[in-house]
Amino acid sequence: MSSLFPALSPAATGAGADRPALRFGERSLTYGQLAAAAGGTADRIRGAGRVAVWATPAMETAVAVVAALLAGVPAVPLNPKSGDKELGHILSDSEPSLVLAPPGVELPPAPGALERIDVDVHATGPVPEDRADDGAPALVVYTSGTTGPPKGAVLPRRALATTLDALADAWRWTDDDVLVQGLPLFHVHGLVLGILGPLRRGGSVRHLGRFTTEGAARELNDGATMLFGVPTMYHRIAEALPAEPELAKALAGARLLVSGSAALPVHDHERIAAATGRRVIERYGMTETLMNTSVRADGEPRAGTVGVPLPGVELRLVEEDGTPIAALDGESVGEIQVRGPNLFTEYLNRPDATAAAFTEDGFFRTGDMAVRDPDGYVRIVGRKATDLIKSGGYKIGAGEIENALLENPEVREAAVTGEPDPDLGERIVAWIVPADPASPPALETLADHVAGRLAPHKRPRVVRYVDALPRNDMGKIMKRALTDG
Numbered sequence: 001m002s003s004l005f006p007a008l009s010p011a012a013t014g015a016g017a018d019r020p021a022l023r024f025g026e027r028s029l030t031y032g033q034l035a036a037a038a039g040g041t042a043d044r045i046r047g048a049g050r051v052a053v054w055a056t057p058a059m060e061t062a063v064a065v066v067a068a069l070l071a072g073v074p075a076v077p078l079n080p081k082s083g084d085k086e087l088g089h090i091l092s093d094s095e096p097s098l099v100l101a102p103p104g105v106e107l108p109p110a111p112g113a114l115e116r117i118d119v120d121v122h123a124t125g126p127v128p129e130d131r132a133d134d135g136a137p138a139l140v141v142y143t144s145g146t147t148g149p150p151k152g153a154v155l156p157r158r159a160l161a162t163t164l165d166a167l168a169d170a171w172r173w174t175d176d177d178v179l180v181q182g183l184p185l186f187h188v189h190g191l192v193l194g195i196l197g198p199l200r201r202g203g204s205v206r207h208l209g210r211f212t213t214e215g216a217a218r219e220l221n222d223g224a225t226m227l228f229g230v231p232t233m234y235h236r237i238a239e240a241l242p243a244e245p246e247l248a249k250a251l252a253g254a255r256l257l258v259s260g261s262a263a264l265p266v267h268d269h270e271r272i273a274a275a276t277g278r279r280v281i282e283r284y285g286m287t288e289t290l291m292n293t294s295v296r297a298d299g300e301p302r303a304g305t306v307g308v309p310l311p312g313v314e315l316r317l318v319e320e321d322g323t324p325i326a327a328l329d330g331e332s333v334g335e336i337q338v339r340g341p342n343l344f345t346e347y348l349n350r351p352d353a354t355a356a357a358f359t360e361d362g363f364f365r366t367g368d369m370a371v372r373d374p375d376g377y378v379r380i381v382g383r384k385a386t387d388l389i390k391s392g393g394y395k396i397g398a399g400e401i402e403n404a405l406l407e408n409p410e411v412r413e414a415a416v417t418g419e420p421d422p423d424l425g426e427r428i429v430a431w432i433v434p435a436d437p438a439s440p441p442a443l444e445t446l447a448d449h450v451a452g453r454l455a456p457h458k459r460p461r462v463v464r465y466v467d468a469l470p471r472n473d474m475g476k477i478m479k480r481a482l483t484d485g
């Protein structure tokens, strides 16, 4: 039983009430104002079973999530761009008793049917005494698997606290730090690291609403000390640097530039280093595990590595049969398995999937393949499942998209793969056997279909028409045989 946000306690806000906490564009809240707003909102949701949060990239989302955590009520962040099918699944699976949303925002039918509380960022109420247990659920974050709909990873308060404190240790992250970021707030990266992180430290965050290189440059040149982003954002920075001297100056002056959610290509690392004299550091995590490894602020930011295990995280590489690989030789490839207080407790309503995710001795099977260098640095070299695609830092399951595509009458058969993309890391490719070969469905039709049902980031970016899908004797689609030309 310990407070997740010591800086919001009445004692702390007495002395530090005027310290900046959150800024979204023109709107900002000090610690005193945030304590009052979250306290007021917490008061209205106390006793709720679970609350959904309509997670727009806005102040209301931060206030809503902090309020839920203060009230000891698990929060389920929803992607406000999710389509009907995805929203329907998440809501029927997580059964929130109400939804917290910004005033004036229209909700689609499924969340619209729930009791709604408009988040008032000017509300006032006392910060409740933090009584929840460390093992109590704090967040349920939905994450895609290879097949089927997304699973809700239940993250206990302990995982949030330990991962953020481990990052503070690794990054020398303090209350003097001012973070700038433009990440979505319905995933761990933007929400846990990018909002709850600064608040746990007593520092501040400026959220850009949506990421732009100009926004990042402006804030870093105006006092921000850290930048968090996915590789696509750093790729866009690398592309923009030659024409934007303000951006080079901004990055050169930052205390820490951190990339995560997917691998940052060495080429982008090198271009940024050459133009700014600064190296981006990478950390490696997952929705289910929060953060596992990082290059430390005082460590060597070697391109292509994600650094060393964070304090409290046990990490091992194992062979196919589960035998641990002891060698730190930079060559022996194994699956990363992790154990520690940073882990989730379960997939909601999915005891089968939860059981399959852990080894007998309590290690979580990440599905990521890696080697370890002689000094212990972890180098991720691939993924076990070809049916998981990382696009723009979002994890997307091929099966989920295939199912959505098959619901379109113009599609007879569908297979989805990821292929390399310089901007997104991987782009989603739909291989389609059209119902009517004489008039195959256009890419735009399929993209709209998937965006409207699931989410825009899950839409195919490329479509390839085929007469038949390559299948093995068992009838299983051979994805590796699906290559362009």
Ligand code: MCA
Pocket: 081, 183, 184, 187, 188, 189, 190, 210, 211, 230, 232, 233, 260, 261, 262, 284, 285, 286, 287, 290, 391, 392, 393, 394, 395, 447, 448, 451, 452, 456, 457, 459
């Ligand atoms: C385009 N759009 C559409 C359609 N086509 N909307 C509906 N239907 C369509 N057919 C809209 C999109 O919604 C978007 O709107 C705009 O057009 C541009 O789309 P897109 O090209 O996809 O966006 P982008 O600007 O290229 O996005 C790149 C991005 C984004 C900003 C880097 O991919 C992103 O925010 N990635 C972050 C992912 C992330 O946080 N992952 C963390 C999970 P609009 O512009 O209005 O949105 S991993 C994690 O949490 C673990 C723990 C970890 O390790 O971090």
Ligand code: AMP
Pocket: 143, 144, 188, 259, 260, 261, 262, 263, 264, 282, 283, 284, 285, 286, 287, 288, 306, 366, 368, 380, 383, 390, 393, 394, 395
């Ligand atoms: P998600 O399920 O969306 O939380 O994504 C987690 C996955 O993102 C991990 O299993 C990795 O495959 C990938 N990932 C996260 N950070 C990194 C990184 N720094 N380098 C390579 N892959 C990463």
